[in-house]
Amino acid sequence: MFWDGAFAVARTTNPNEEDRTLYCRFVNAAVYSHVRIGCNVTHKVHLMWGHVAKQMRNPGGLGEKMEDWVELQHQSGCRERRRFRTTQNIAVRAKARARSNHRSTNPNVIARKNEVKSEFTKAPNSEKIKISVVRKEEREARRMAALEDFERYRSIAALVPRHNSPLHASLARSLTRSP
Numbered sequence: 001m002f003w004d005g006a007f008a009v010a011r012t013t014n015p016n017e018e019d020r021t022l023y024c025r026f027v028n029a030a031v032y033s034h035v036r037i038g039c040n041v042t043h044k045v046h047l048m049w050g051h052v053a054k055q056m057r058n059p060g061g062l063g064e065k066m067e068d069w070v071e072l073q074h075q076s077g078c079r080e081r082r083r084f085r086t087t088q089n090i091a092v093r094a095k096a097r098a099r100s101n102h103r104s105t106n107p108n109v110i111a112r113k114n115e116v117k118s119e120f121t122k123a124p125n126s127e128k129i130k131i132s133v134v135r136k137e138e139r140e141a142r143r144m145a146a147l148e149d150f151e152r153y154r155s156i157a158a159l160v161p162r163h164n165s166p167l168h169a170s171l172a173r174s175l176t177r178s179p
Helices: 002-010 017-036 043-050 068-083 090-105 107-120 126-159 166-176
Strands: none
Touching: 002 017, 002 043, 002 126, 017 043, 017 126, 068 090, 090 107
8 A cells, every 4th residue: 555655646737845745654654664574675675765766856857757567568478478389480470569559659650549449438428527526535535644653653653662572562553553
């Protein structure tokens, strides 16, 4: 949930100082939880933790400049490999993949596909749009609630001495319970 919040805020176009502060809160919670459960600090974690907040200061922020396109390329590459995997001759396979890629990226072909799609697609259902807006608001509310719980827990845990005695464990449990 914390990574989801960090990525969502990092994508803000033209972020202000409040957005950067919220991002830092989410990424700190995400990295702490990530390491706490035993996950490694990968390049992506390092970049999110150490560099994205600075990049958000640039004009326009990160916006949609995230790495989703890399994932999309991986998926389309896998699809093409599966599609042409039975072609034995490597040269024939390469030509077929190149033709397929050319067709799928040709602006005229894309425009025609979009025309046909728009002719046969029903108008957007206003009820579905309302539901998606409500779901987005619910996700954001859950993210914020989780972040506030995390920060409250961290501030209380910082006050409790770290000892293994039953008394200290009982004290820590009673302090972390919600009122």
